Amino acid sequence: MPSFKCKNIGMDCPFETSAPTEAELEQKIADHARSVHNIKTLDKDMWMKIKKTIK
Numbered sequence: 001m002p003s004f005k006c007k008n009i010g011m012d013c014p015f016e017t018s019a020p021t022e023a024e025l026e027q028k029i030a031d032h033a034r035s036v037h038n039i040k041t042l043d044k045d046m047w048m049k050i051k052k053t054i055k
Helices: 022-037 044-053
Strands: 003-005 016-018
Touching: 003 022, 003 044, 016 022, 022 044
Parallel strands: none
Antiparallel strands: 003 016
C-alpha cells in the first residue's frame, strides 16, 4: 500500500497517510496540502518531489 509522510519532503509536519492506490494517496495529499498548508495547487515540481518519497 503506497504511503507518504510530509517530513520526507522537508515539511515540519507530522502528517502521514496511506491508501490502496497511488491515485487515492495523491488525492489525500492534495486535500492535506489545501486544508493544512494552504497550498491551493501543487505544481509539477512539488508532485515530482512527492512522488519520489512515496513508498
